Amino acid sequence: MTENIYRPHMATVKKVQLEAGGGRPIRTLTIQVDKESDRKLFHHKPGQFLIASVAGTGESVFAINSTPNSDGIMEFSVMRVGNVTSKLHDLEPGDKIGVRGPYGKPFPVDEWHGKNITFISAGIGVSPVASVYRYVIAPENREKFGKITIIYGARTPEDLAFKEEFEELDAREDIDLWLCIDWKFGPKGPIEGAAHPEWAPINMKEPGSTMIASGWNKFTCFVPQLVEVVKPDPDNAIVVTCGPPIAIKFITQALDKLGWAPSQVYTTLENRMKCGIGKCGRCNIGEIYVCKHGPVFTSEEISKMVNDS
Secondary structure, eight states: OOOOTTOOEEEEEEEEEEEEOTTSOEEEEEEEESOGGGGGGGOOOTTOEEEEEETTTEEEEEEOOSOOOSSSEEEEEEEOOSHHHHHHHTOOTTOEEEEEEEESBOOOGGGGTTOEEEEEEEGGGHHHHHHHHHHHTSTTTGGGSOOEEEEEEESSGGGOSOHHHHHHHHTOTTEEEEEEEOOOEETTEEOSSOSBTTBEEOOSSOGGGOOOOTTOOEEESOHHHHHHHHOOOOTTEEEEEESOHHHHHHHHHHHHHTTOOGGGEEEEOOTTOOSSSSOSOTTEETTEEHHHHOBEEEHHHHHHHHHHO
């Protein structure tokens, strides 16, 4: 009998971690595939995704943000925004879910040996980015890469995910970490000044001219503005970025100002993926199927896809 490629494997929730609260809560689920003989099938690579399903509700696509392993263990972060994500937020250790994958083209990390890497993310976009920086900074891989810079922002301090992990990264001498929260808004737009006492405001009109106090890495600004403040060097370097489309648009514009070539900038697309294997046609852009040919693309590739479609 031919195997049903859409039939999920059963998995058990091993851990649930609250990452962010408020109106857009984020939880990270750690799961393990139940059938031991199938666990090796889920040996994922940075940038690949899975499709998680809840019986009687449906299934959704999520970036795998754990490091590769052969134990069938995967982590993925979920923002509560709909029926499936709400059900996933209600799960507790010991509960069962269905899982398909891993799917998609991963980040070409083996091609980046010897290069400096800057990771830039906004909001829940930190999840697919985490899969790459966790791989790169792992003890067995760290010496293969050059300088590591991480730039991450969210709406408020409470909305920042992976808080404990970033505290640990902040203490490391081999990683430059930069964080930001959004401006507060008034009737005429963003209000100049710190949105929180511990988050210094930048020069709103000319972000690149902001004077950075020694040892300070928390700012009030948008992520693209923080990119202009930090000024990551494009020489022998790669950028990995992910976030809402509007954030990616302005992040790439900021990188362009700093001399980055579109071929140096990698991101991921989602495009309402459903089947995961290029059959249903929901995620196509012209002849490109995001689930099959992506979700990892360079900015150069995305620009060509948009212009050709």
